[in-house]
Amino acid sequence: MTSGRPPAGLARRVAQLQPSATHAITAKAKALEARGIRVIDFGVGEPDFDTPQTVKDAGIAAIQEGWTKYTPPAGLDELKQTVVEKLKRDQGLAYHPNQIVISCGAKHSLYNIAQALFDEGDEVLIPAPYWVSYPEQVRLQGATPVIVPTEESEGFCLSPAALTRALTPRTKAVILNSPNNPTGAVYPKSLLEELGRVLLDHHCVIISDEIYEYFLYDGAAHWSLPTLLPDLVGRTVIVNGVSKSYAMTGWRIGYAAGPAPIIQAMSSIQSQSTSNPTSISQKAAIAAIRSGTGFVTGMVTAFDQRRRAMADGLQRITGITCSLPKGGFYLFPRVSALFGRRTPSGQPIQTSTELAAYLLESAHVAVVPGGAFGAEGYLRFSYALPIEQIRTGLDQLRDAITALR
Numbered sequence: 064m065t066s067g068r069p070p071a072g073l074a075r076r077v078a079q080l081q082p083s084a085t086h087a088i089t090a091k092a093k094a095l096e097a098r099g100i101r102v103i104d105f106g107v108g109e110p111d112f113d114t115p116q117t118v119k120d121a122g123i124a125a126i127q128e129g130w131t132k133y134t135p136p137a138g139l140d141e142l143k144q145t146v147v148e149k150l151k152r153d154q155g156l157a158y159h160p161n162q163i164v165i166s167c168g169a170k171h172s173l174y175n176i177a178q179a180l181f182d183e184g185d186e187v188l189i190p191a192p193y194w195v196s197y198p199e200q201v202r203l204q205g206a207t208p209v210i211v212p213t214e215e216s217e218g219f220c221l222s223p224a225a226l227t228r229a230l231t232p233r234t235k236a237v238i239l240n241s242p243n244n245p246t247g248a249v250y251p252k253s254l255l256e257e258l259g260r261v262l263l264d265h266h267c268v269i270i271s272d273e274i275y276e277y278f279l280y281d282g283a284a285h286w287s288l289p290t291l292l293p294d295l296v297g298r299t300v301i302v303n304g305v306s307k308s309y310a311m312t313g314w315r316i317g318y319a320a321g322p323a324p325i326i327q328a329m330s331s332i333q334s335q336s337t338s339n340p341t342s343i344s345q346k347a348a349i350a351a352i353r354s355g356t357g358f359v360t361g362m363v364t365a366f367d368q369r370r371r372a373m374a375d376g377l378q379r380i381t382g383i384t385c386s387l388p389k390g391g392f393y394l395f396p397r398v399s400a401l402f403g404r405r406t407p408s409g410q411p412i413q414t415s416t417e418l419a420a421y422l423l424e425s426a427h428v429a430v431v432p433g434g435a436f437g438a439e440g441y442l443r444f445s446y447a448l449p450i451e452q453i454r455t456g457l458d459q460l461r462d463a464i465t466a467l468r
């Protein structure tokens with residue numbers, strides 16, 4: 064195929080589309096398992112906990128009660144109202160239900176925001192390391208993702224100076240994600256305020272992906288930008304969902320809250336594409352959000368123990384340096400010191416992708432290469448798996464890395 068030209072029949076916009084690296088790793092791990100090989104999957108992006116029973120019961124009751132038909136494309140009024148109450152409770156923000164759209168996951172909300180807002184020529188600022196889907200969703204609209212690197216020494220948080228440098232008259236939006244996937248960084252209140260003050264002077268939209276809001280450790284707090292700077296409410300879209308907080312990744316319910324014109328546009332896009340998110344899942348999501356934070360607090364207690372065990376184990380492996388982030392359920396250690404080494408069979412390791420491939424093949428440990436998140440030289444480890452598996456995985460990892468020449 065000639066570079067730059069799509070294969071026959073496919074639209075130009077998919078020519079450069081990258082499939083999700085995280086899904087790709089999971090698929091490879093599953094393929095090995097199908098051959099009878101036990102893989103320790105540090106690639107997973109979902110809690111290993113089961114969906115709470117009360118939420119399952121709400122889903123079952125929805126089926127029994129006949130909630131099996133279309134709902135309004137943008138979601139049930141009852142769920143929108145539940146989201147309104149949640150945003151008041153947790154963020155102190157007052158929304159009207161017509162400022163809420165329910166989607167098939169936060170990823171779907173983000174995609175619809177991109178569809179609703181971005182045209183060719185628009186620039187969208189994305190701090191790196193970033194969640195894999197942001198740049199691809201921007202590119203799919205013909206807009207330009209502008210990657211703004213962050214420093215490990217600054218906790219992988221966007222600095223006000225870097226933000227100021229990256230903003231141009233063409234900047235249509237900035238995507239913020241705290242707690243962050245893949246780094247686990249939690250933006251401190253003071254930093255968010257500073258970033259917000261920079262953004263006050265630039266008329267762009269702020270997309271705030273808060274899907275990990277409850278996954279906090281060591282006393283860290285989560286802040287929404289519009290809570291801190293109410294002047295930004297009118298051009299911020301908050302994205303969230305039940306996937307991570309209620310272990311409901313398969314139910315596919317996310318939502319967005321923001322200015323009515325953007326939300327109306329997203330709703331129209333849904334009405335012409337997916338229609339409503341699954342009616343049964345919507346009823347279950349109402350039960351989940353109304354249940355508050357007890358369930359996620361229990362998960363976070365378990366994750367905290369794993370986070371420490373995992374970071375400690377990684378630190379002890381020569382060639383890996385790992386900090387202890389305060390959010391999410393990922394660690395993002397630096398592994399570039401291993402580049403230039405060779406596998407026992409003589410293959411050189413030059414990139415995070417080659418290292419991840421070696422670890423999967425020889426240690427049967429799945430991790431996601433940092434390059435997929437715009438940060439070559441790092442690997443992403445999820446610690447959303449039982450502590451025994453973490454320990455076994457760390458042993459296998461250490462042996463494979465020690466075997467590098």
Ligand SMILES: Cc1ncc(COP(=O)(O)O)c(C=O)c1O
Pocket residue numbers: 108167168169170171194240243244272274303304305306312316317
């Ligand atoms: C930062 C971030 N945003 C959004 C999502 C999408 O979540 P959902 O399952 O609700 O689509 C994920 C899932 O991995 C994520 O890590």
